[in-house]
Amino acid sequence: xxxxxxxxxxxxxxxxxxxxxxxxxxxxxxxxxxxxxxxxxxxxxxxxxxxxxxxxxxxxxxxxxxxxxxxxxxxxxxxxxxxxxxxxxxxxxxxxxxxxxxx
Amino acid sequence: xxxxxxxxxxxxxxxxxxxxxxxxxxxxxxxxxxxxxxxxxxxxxxxxxxxxxxxxxxxxxxxxxxxxxxxxxxxxxxxxxxxxxxxxxxxxxxxxxxxxxxxxxxxxxxxxxxxxxxxxxxxxxxxxxxxxxxxxxxxxxxxxxxxxxxxxxxxx
Numbered sequence: 001x002x003x004x005x006x007x008x009x010x011x012x013x014x015x016x017x018x019x020x021x022x023x024x025x026x027x028x029x030x031x032x033x034x035x036x037x038x039x040x041x042x043x044x045x046x047x048x049x050x051x052x053x054x055x056x057x058x059x060x061x062x063x064x065x066x067x068x069x070x071x072x073x074x075x076x077x078x079x080x081x082x083x084x085x086x087x088x089x090x091x092x093x094x095x096x097x098x099x100x101x102x103x
Numbered sequence: 104x105x106x107x108x109x110x111x112x113x114x115x116x117x118x119x120x121x122x123x124x125x126x127x128x129x130x131x132x133x134x135x136x137x138x139x140x141x142x143x144x145x146x147x148x149x150x151x152x153x154x155x156x157x158x159x160x161x162x163x164x165x166x167x168x169x170x171x172x173x174x175x176x177x178x179x180x181x182x183x184x185x186x187x188x189x190x191x192x193x194x195x196x197x198x199x200x201x202x203x204x205x206x207x208x209x210x211x212x213x214x215x216x217x218x219x220x221x222x223x224x225x226x227x228x229x230x231x232x233x234x235x236x237x238x239x240x241x242x243x244x245x246x247x248x249x250x251x252x253x254x255x256x257x258x259x
Binding site: 026072 | 183200
């Protein structure tokens with residue numbers, strides 16, 4: 001199981017600001033190891049943010065997103081105490097969902 | 104709300120089911136909560152092919168897209184890029200890096216209520232033009248910026 005995400009969710013005026021730091025290698029499939037063997041690609045492909053049962057952001061990523069990816073987005077309608085769930089799925093089918101509370 | 108779809112998403116085995124749903128034409132990808140990864144688009148090597156795979160024509164240049172990124176990236180492995188679209192009815196934002204092995208880097212679907220303002224970090228193999236591509240009201244708009252890379256992010 002992959003490491004948890006670090007999610008900071010805050011309400012700023014009428015908009016909710018969400019910052020997510022994922023913990024993932026994001027291996028491109030281009031790199032070679034010390035023996036000259038290509039390191040197989042392994043990266044997060046889809047990211048979904050759910051708020052009160054609706055999607056507030058759906059992202060698709062290629063291998064060119066940085067290792068331990070960072071994501072920042074904003075949406076309207078969240079209040080303090082509300083929760084947001086972030087889910088990712090990677091190329092091996094691994095998935096993880098974490099939840100954060102708005103402050 | 105379609106309960107079958109919701110269950111399928113929960114179990115994670117829903118990818119194949121979703122593919123079937125797309126194939127049968129019941130849902131447009133933009134409406135789905137978890138769209139199938141667009142392999143065709145992510146495999147493309149140049150701008151024209153990427154646009155084709157995304158289903159758009161030649162995008163118009165727009166001054167209403169603000170891309171914030173450094174002029175010079177010291178470390179190509181971590182280049183902060185943020186894209187803000189001021190175009191009404193922005194539906195999605197994509198980041199494309201011209202000289203990376205695969206051009207398309209990331210796409211973000213922006214549902215109503217979400218601000219068309221995305222920040223992330225990308226890898227760049229070498230100095231390259233970076234495009235922000237915005238789909239708004241069915242049309243594509245773009246803005247480009249060259250980012251100089253002093254240390255590539257794709258080597259060993």
